[in-house]
Amino acid sequence: MLLLAHGSPVPYSELAEGLWGEDAPQNADRLLADQATGLRETLGPGLLATTAGGYALYTGPDAVDVGRFESLVADSVEHRHAGDRVAARAALHSALALWTGYPVEGVPGPAARRTRNRLRALRLDLRRAGAELDLELGQFERAAADLGDLLRSHPAHAALRELHMLALRGLGRASEAVASYEAFTRYGEPSPAMLRLYGELRAGAGDGDHVGIDVRYPQGTPGATRDAVSRTLTRLLSDGEPAAVSLAQRVREDCSLVLPVSTRPALTLLSLVMNELPFALLELADPPTIRATFWHTVPPEEVRGLPDPDDKPVLVVLSPEFHGRLAGDSSGPDPARFSLGDPPEAWYCPLGRRTAPPPSEPGRDLVRGPFTTRDLRSLRTPDPRSSAIVHTLPPDDSLTLLNPGRPLGKRTSWPLITYYEVALTSQxxxxxxxxxxxxxxxxxxxxxxxxxxxxxxxxxxxxxxxxxxxxxxxxxxxxxxxxxxxxxxxxxxxxxxxxxxxxxxxxxxxxxxxxxxxxxxxxxxxxxxxxxxxxxxxxxxxx
Structure with missing residues (x-):
């Protein structure tokens, strides 16, 4: 409290309220005097002064990082008003670079709590202002990356969401901007400006096939499961549409992705999703719900007539136009696997199951399995003190011990691999x-x-x-x-x-x-x- 007063006296009553709130002890003055004595011994003479009704702490102008932070913020505002966006962005960058951890971390009391909340809100406002300056300077890539990071912790922040949509549009990624808007509608009502921007984006997204990937995790899903899903979708998308790999890497959290693809990669990706994704999710104890939508244009916000997920973790949805192509193209899945929704707005196919892993073979002590996977990197790394994983090695299905550092060398995708979990504990x-x-x-x-x-x-x-x-x-x-x-x-x-x-x-x-x-x-x-x-x-x- 004394540091933030910048040398001005702070009364005893304000110090007591800031330290203890309404529960200040009766001997608060005595306790404050004891703390002041200890502070003088730590700082040395000439810094802490006793005033008529309190204390004052005299420091240099750059001795407190909050002071330097606020000074740089003021410089940024001044540069922006003067029209110098480059200098304004540089000052903001310098101010944010001073930030490490939480402000006044570990300091108890109501005053410290209020200061933490104020500075954290200020930092969020500054990051938003930095994104605005990036957009004005044409730095769309940096703005999209910063805003995407902010939205992971503030998904319902309307101003950040609108800036994110603008950054994606500036990069020519209109379909992703549409998906960002649709993700926001789960948290709140869009502003009129967001609605106008959304209409412009859908009108300018263009025709052509689009694939939407919607991932929803159960509450409390462990990080290992999220990482495994991210790796699986990254691999599938890299095989079907390499340009989409950077998008799939965001699916560690709940998300909606929309990406344009040409007809042939769309059919390839459809086959990969239907043939491999359900089996990959079977290996997870608590898999997410994933809806993969294949549409002949930008997918609509809502498709009616689809079933509830129930025990099926994957739901593949096709527009009627996209489904019609399957009958005349042998490279895609059998169209008979799909059912028509009611009302008939789309075709759908639920896949997979949410059951426990298959039991071990009868009589097999210390071994669980066999299980199957196409990506050994999706498995949890075993603790070498208590467990190991043995798997088949293509192409002859010989058995080998899993090397968590380089499973199957550099290759990430193989035909179906059988593996066993082996307990190494003493019996x-x-x-x-x-x-x-x-x-x-x-x-x-x-x-x-x-x-x-x-x-x-x-x-x-x-x-x-x-x-x-x-x-x-x-x-x-x-x-x-x-x-x-x-x-x-x-x-x-x-x-x-x-x-x-x-x-x-x-x-x-x-x-x-x-x-x-x-x-x-x-x-x-x-x-x-x-x-x-x-x-x-x-x-x-x-x-």
Whole structure:
């Protein structure tokens, strides 16, 4: 508060209200005096003065960044009034360059909160003024980029939206400007100026095919899902219409994109969307709803007669004219896959499903899958301490371990790839069992089996079911072959022989540790009792 007063005295009452609001303590004057003492010790002599009713802090004209900021803003306004737009834009750029983080961040109290709100509102106004100057100077690319960034956090700001439309029109991207307007209508009523601009844009957008991509994410969608959708749409658009790649990269957030395409790329893109997009979304736990509209001109704001998304994440919509072309062109999808809306304004085809990923193959321990994808980059990067991904490698479908840094080298699109998620965490099984000794006796054994996957590719390739039971069965069989060579009195030697002999296990890709404790079983086994009974019978003398 003292810094922002620029050397003018600030009364005690104003300082107390700014620090504590209506909850100022009764000893506020004493607390202010203590803080002033600490401030003097920090700043040194001659800066903080005690006045008749408060305090004043004397600093140089450039000591406070807010002062420099406001001075540059005043310079920009003066240059603009004088008609020097270049100097005005330069002064604004210098003012905004001083901005880092939030103003008075971490400072408590009502005064700090009011100052934060005022300066943040001022910064937004300055960024809008900078965009206006960019438009006046013909810097449409910079204006479109800055305004697009602002609209991601202020989608309902009408003035920013109108400037964004003007910037896109200046770049010759009328279809995108139309989409920007239509996105705004979800948040508020357009102004008369926006309505006039929208009419001009639609009239000047021209004929020809247009593709609209509308993406809506569920609340709380994680960033990894948004990134995966952005990469998928970028890849599809780059294959069908390379000029649209920069647009698709914006679909990390809710958005509407409209782009013009020629007839042949439009049909190619339609096939890609229908054949690949639903499968890509199946890999996501909570996919967005995507409507892909293929129209013979700029798509209308609203198409009636379409179904609700329900459990279908993708809805492909065609204008009647566009649908009519499919019958005479074998490169596009089968027109019979589409249904006519009611009223019959468009044809539509819902695709995909919102179900959980397919279950793992029966009996497959530590492995989830198989799943499929066409873009390995859409998968979440596994934590190497606990999981791995094994996938097929085109063209021979051999198995390999996913390299998150360069999945399949530089290529981003392949035929359908199968992949498995492999758990690398340790597993444990504790069981009691009996193992034979020499002479017909039995060892009572307590066994602990501990294992983890150290070769995911070998483990997936082996497709071994019921790993736990296979390991235990191997312990019983091979352990029995070892212990039956030792009498009960040599339990310690039998334990050591088990540790040395159980080093090969029947499941590839596993690292297994086995700990066994043996004690003589005082109660003879049924087999031993049978042998003893036979011996006694054979030893009896005939009467």
């Amino acid at each position: 444990r099984l504790d069981r009691d069992l009996s193992l034979p000794s020499s002479g017909g006796g039995t060892f009572a054994a307590t066994a602990a089996l501990i294992w983890h996957i150290d070769d995911p590719v070998a483990f997936v390739r082996a497709a071994a079911p019921e790993v736990q039971e296979r390991l235990f069965a191997h312990l019983v069989e091979e352990g029995g072959r070892i212990t039956r060579r030792y009498p009960l009195r040599r339990a310690t030697a039998a334990e050591q022989a088990l540790r040395q002999g159980l080093h090969t296990w029947p499941v590839p890709g596993l690292s297994v540790t086995c700990e066994v404790r043996l004690t003589p079983d005082e109660k003879p086994s049924s087999a031993a009792r049978a042998r003893q009974a036979t011996t006694k019978r054979r030893g009896r003398r005939a009467p």
